[in-house]
Amino acid sequence: MTHVSIQSLTKTYPGSSEPSLDNLSLEIASGELAALLGPSGCGKTTTMKMIAGLLEPTSGDVTFDGRSVLRDKPEHRGVVMVFQNYLLFPYMSVAENVGFGLKMRKVNKVEIDNRVNDMLALVKLPGLGKRKPSELSGGQQQRVALARALIVQPKVLLLDEPLSNLDAHLRFEMRDLIRSLQQEMGITTLFVTHDQEEAVVLADKVALILDGRMKQYDSPDVFYKRPVDKATARFFGGQNFLNGNATNGQFKTSFGVLDLPIDCRRGTGTLTFRPENICVTGKTTETNTINAQLVEKIYLGTQTRLKLAVGTEFIHAVVNPAEVENLEQGQRVNIAIPPESLWVLTS
């Protein structure tokens, strides 16, 4: 069990004026599974390499249980990184790949064989030890890569986009496998991804990095309910942003007044709410009911997306297709936005 602390970590590559990673600080509690989320090129992989010791930071520190590890060579840090393209050694069999870390630690052959077999069973690939990596499917290769990392019982496990190369049906299988093994072995784990869904589905806590800076570090649901700013909300699929003024538990918009939850910010700002929290209703009695005109309706199978016009503003909603079956474009409709789903961002 290792508590990882990243302190003001900065990396500027030689010949570049802009830092690839700017002043990142992050605490990952012992045994926690954290995600670094951000668009491609935001410095996620750079961060991982610096934790693994494969890259030297320009400034800042990385500590494990309070001790700086920057001076430790990568092979002595107890950090194992699983790369996005798995990087199984092509000249070795599956068993040799999985046993590689133990061989480097001079564990005797009989014990390596036993532990490799146990590990292959754990990742549900029993009996495939003699195969070459090229004879395995992508999902199998990833499980071998995971087994190869876990067998050395690292202090810290780093995963680079662990689910992004997998088919939809394999993603959940792999997610469950990673989570259960990580929980069972209690390994502090950090993974990077550009896919917010991957982060939400897998992580205990998510760190969102935009433009080389960390925006927010919270459990996944907070990003949906209480984003820190517009860019964060947008990254998680937020579409509704109304400018106005928050006073006395109410928000004044261009088309009217909406009731706010108690813990909201005051003053001028931007009101945001999730498209999926909007209800289409026949009644006008519910709080925050607005009369809007349907501008666009897109059927997506399991949900329907609506674009609604209220005065000069547009509101986006995602609803159950059955609720809006009879609704035609151009028609007027009442929508309700529950006060607890509203959140004010300072602009």
Place this chain on the structure above:
Amino acid sequence: MLGRDGFGIRSFRILSGIFLIVWLVLPLLPLAIWSFAHGWFYPSLLPNQWSLKAWEYALSDTAGVIDSLWLTIGISLAATFLSILVGVPAGRALGMYKFPGKGLVELLILAPVIVPGIAVVLGIHSIFLYIGLNNTVTGVILVHLVPTLPYMILVMSGIFANFEPAYEAQARSLGASAFKTFWYVTLPAIMPGIVVGGLFAFLVSWSQYILTLLIGGGRVVTLPLLLFNFATSGRNDITGAIGMIYILPGAIILLLTARHLSGRSGAVGGFGQI
């Protein structure tokens, strides 16, 4: 149609195979016949008399052919070994990294292939004179690196251009030291290049004449020098016998490493890299 096409390709393959064999082997045939001839005069198609005398002489102690064979093997192996030692890191630098002046370095490495050996060796000769390397085996080995290194470096830079350095990072993060990473991960990946480049280096060193003659100063007598002596003195039978001995290592190496020369290894692609 399909059958006809298949037939066409197959007969083309067989024809080109025959053509290659004829082209490569036929010129050697007179050499082989000469080594067993005792007088072979125009217009006879075959020697008037057969004899093993040339072989007896070539393999005897007095001729020095066997000594010269061992010396040549030793020099070529040493030049190959040194080429690998220098060529692997140099090929890595050129194949994997960008650095200022890279184009100039590439040009300098290629230069010995373009510039005539005699021009290069005259300069080296005067430098070796200062450090006392002329007329020594060490000097000959070192001067052989001039033509062998470009081949080695070219092949290795091609190999490293296709090498994924993240494999090394992966090995390090799994607990391998820098040396073990090279031994278990990098070396197996670049082995085809080392074999092909080493083969080139060996054969280039094996066939050096001018460089050996000038730096060795006639004291270091390798097989090509010996062969040239007999060829110019008109002893066609002994030239034939030594010629056959001279071809042998090349043929053996080629047969042993032929599978590494297949396009699959990607090593030959190295020539397209620079």
